[in-house]
Amino acid sequence: MHLRIDPTRLTTPHEAVGDGHYDAVIVGSGLSGAIIAEQLCKEGKRVLMLEASPITNKSLRGYNEYVTNFFVSPSKDNQSPFPENPNAPMPRTPTLRKLQPGEVNTNSYIVQAGPYVSDSNYTRTLGGTTMHWEAKTPRMLPEDFKTRTLYDQGLDWPIGYDDIEPDYQRAEREMGVSGDVAALRYPGGSPYPKNYVYPMQGLPLSYLDHMVDRGIAGTSVELDGETIPLQVRPYPQARNGVPNAAYDGGKGYTPVGAVNTHQVDIGERCQGNTNCVPICPVQAKYWSGKTLAKVLRMNDELDKGEIKILPQAVASKVEINPENGHVSGIQVKVYKTPGSPEHETITVRGKIYVITTAAIETARLMLASGLPSSSGLVGRNFMDHAFILCWGLMPEICGTYRGSSCTGGILDLRNGPFRKNQAAFSVDIHNDGWGWATGSPYSDLTSLVDDGNLFGGPLRQGLVDRLSHQLLLAFMIDVPPSESNRITVDPQYTDALGNMRPNLSFTTPEYSMRGAAYARQFAKTVFSRLGVDDHTQYNPENYGYVVYEGVGYEIRGGNHLCGTHIMGTSKNNSVVDTNQRSWDHANLYLVGGGSMPSIGTANVSPTIAALCYRSARAMLKQLS
Template sequence: MLLPSESALKADPHAVAGSTDYDIVIVGSGISGAIIAKQAAEAGKRVLVLEAGTGVNRSLVGYDDLLTTFYSAATKDNQSPFPMNANAAIPRSPQLRKLQAGETDSSTYIVQSGPYVSDTTYTRIFGGTTMHWEAKTPRMLRSDFKSRTIYGQGLDWPLSFEEVEEDYRLAEREIGVSANVEDQTYLGQTFPGDYVFPMRGLPLSYLDQQVNNGIDGTSVDLYGRTYPLKVRPYPQGRNGIPNPAYDGGAGYRPIGAVDTHQVEEGGRCQGNTNCVPLCPVQARYHSGKTLAKAFQMNGKSGQPLVDLLSQAVASKVVIDPDSGKVSALEVKVYKDAASPEHETITVKGKVFVLAAGAIETARLMLSSGLRSTSGLVGRNLMDHAYLLNWALMPQICGAMRGTSSTGGIVDLRDGPFREKQAAFAIDIHNDGWGWATGAPTSDLLELVDDRNLYGADLRQGLIDRISRQLLLAVMLEVLPVESNRITVDPQFTDALGNMRPVLSFTVPEYTMRGAAYARQFSRTVFARLGAQDHTSYDPRDFGYVAYEGQGYAIRGGNHLAGTHIMGTMKTNSVVDKNQRSWDHENLYLVGGGSMPTIGTANVTLTLAAMCFRSGRDILKYLH
């Protein structure tokens, strides 16, 4: 993708502060803000996007610097490409520790108030968490939108699947989803008429195929119902082979890499096995691709319609007491990531969109003193709970190759059992036990230091140990619970003096009942495969949760949602079905935070779909 060179320039903070012509001011350059910015620019509106990060990764050089940082990092955690920036800090899971009863740990950016310690992460840089995401893009199921009515659990959405379906298609186009319709029709999922995804599905990995060979045609019984097992491909937000049948035969042109000049990147997925934390070749979607299109749009006078102000941390939403409308945003603009020195500017616009992710948007609202009529800002925090199960396959399966995850076991995403326990979807990880044990580095250390192997025995030992690794990552449904929440506290602030998020969370019993079953389910799968189960959960693990006499290490999924849920009225929700604040008519809180439930779908596709809806509503409001 070619970007006009002037768009690589940063907006001037003083010009931005003095400007009175912004129709829309958006906080955050992640996928939510990007979609709304692009839609607005297409309608000729003036847009300002505020980004807390430095914005240097807008250019290819800046993007590739992140990759070099990753290569050089001794600990390659899921935030390792992203440099430290105390002015826009991000959670980093290696820093976590288990809490004692009643203890609060403020040593990390998210203050962990417990009892459960969450290793959930999000990324405060240009492109938001789409710079880091794995890009699995399943749709939510029909039943996920009305789980209260069907299963007596969670909340119903104020929207039905049918009302969201068309926007799912828009989101799949924007992201550039690779999938085959015939692989995605399980559990009664339907697609309209002759719909095809923009690109053909990515092939299952050799590991996926080996697992499928062991379970295809088998089934499990749960509460009297039988569920067939099979490894199915996941839809993926990364470039594959364009489907010529897309868009009624018009085809689809994949979106390449973002840069100021043409480069040989942004093509088809090459199998770097590094979707998280960073695709080295921009085959995986990130919202910079959407913004690049928005930055190219000019107004009648030839001036760009969308401005980006980086190093700009929104610190307060200012409300006009008479109208209840947002009158301005206070924004702290820093000059250098290494220094807290900053100036505070005031930004004006007609409509304000908070698109900073479920935790940061809630943090900004709460630190502005805006709890909403319902009092639900920050509450109902959700993130998928992951239970990891790992085993050695009897044969070489070629772990550590491929795109990070291509297939999984998804037939228990729905069923009457959801009256009693959480549904789940299982990813098969092509990068071995990495998430669970730190493989392959941990294997190298064990074989050299503890098993005293060297030479041919070491080399063979590494093959036998690593190439057979299978990780089943069980992604469990988590329902909204009001006491699971983000708060703020003036005693916990960051380098700029902004209040940091304080997280209080208990993994709901519904989820733990699902986790206990998922553990048994994984053991059953391993038995059918003849795989050696190596799973163990350490009681000292920060995410250790005891349930019915057993213990499980629960991991966060980074699928954050629920802190400003949508609903049918201002007393039961923070935003309406268009993600507009009930209390402030020119304020939209968008993103995962608006989702009342998350089912077993990674949240990005759904929140992207909802932003298309909000974008239309904003344009209607402006007219």
């Protein structure tokens, strides 16, 4: 696919200020920004998009530079492909450390105070966090939209599953989802319309998935008086597979491959590199550049709108007309190079304004602009999935490192009456060994050399023996909203451009910790059935270490950021309405996971994308 970002597609600060005819100013180029831009431009609207980073990955060569960065980086964290940029910094795991109660870590971009430290992160580059996401695309469950009513936990949404189900279908088309609907029709799962199929056939379960499924066959667990049988099921995924001829009433689907300045035949099928996070080496995984490529091509179509992109442009303040509360402009700091804070400050204007910078950055920008909302809820109710990891060695070679990072899991505890008392969870079976838990295979190499004194042939065989037996289960645990889990800003903590950095206060709720404690026992049951040698150890010196009922756990973040500008039924109980439009500012939309009042046990990107289509219709109506 062509992504043609040339001088006619980019704009300059002078042009952006002088052009007073933009229908919409969109802040951010990730999943939400790209979908909103595509929907508006398709209907003839003119869009200005602000991107905080330099635009270097517009070609295959530029994208592959990110891949090379990852390969040569000694730290294989989520952000390792993306260069440091003090003018648009992003959270990075290596900067985290264990904190004592009240101790503050200012070395990381997100300022946090102890004792609990979150490793949640997001990416500030063209494409946003779709550059490093895992790309699993399960839908939320109908019950996830009414947890207060059903379980007396969390918050109800002002809309239900049926309200956005058609938009889930639109999102699945745009992201190019491979999935097996038949395998996902199980009691308590997400309902699909009759005869619905995904755009592409489901990616096959890995050899490891099949081994786990055979090992747990006939196993059930008891929870709150309910007997729950266990089974491994495939995940739908936004990565290219075999097109489904039955899709769209038999019209089929054409996979979207790599983005480049000229046509290339790369990325039209997943190659099973087991490197989905932090970057797919071949662009078989969806990233929002694929949507932006479509938008940019609209510039050449007379019946379509136009998009201009202003790079290296960091939104610093939302300006408000005091007479009517409307947004009058967005103040932007445009820097010359990432290595220097030198910049000029401009104000850009449009008819509507759409902030799509993910939950933390959107809240940071609003609070830095002095806009906490009438409800005072901007920044509050921050959510991310709580993960605990359990790992061990299978008794037989299990095919580790075959397939994408995660192809299957145990989904049977996503739903049930037990949610009144403890958090639900889904279980990911990782095909990439112990990497997330221990830093494998690098930690294995170090251990075999330092502790085993191995070298040469015995070292190679030792690595093969250990890696080929590794099993990692990752439990993705529901976290309900809490007003005390929040983003704030403080003028004493700023970045190179003088913009206030986000401050995060977060503690995993007891409801979720009960789910985590049960998940650890669940893992022991599964390991026992599989004959796994359990190697799970939680280090008290780890930044995510917490003690619950006398037992220690390590809680990891899922980078599924939600809840800092939740939607609701009025300006008294929320920040935005069901279309993600601000209650206080009629021409401002806060679009993304921050609008979600709950997260359930589904990766949040499909729901974020679905909500974008709903919001885009409201924007077009407002602009008509």
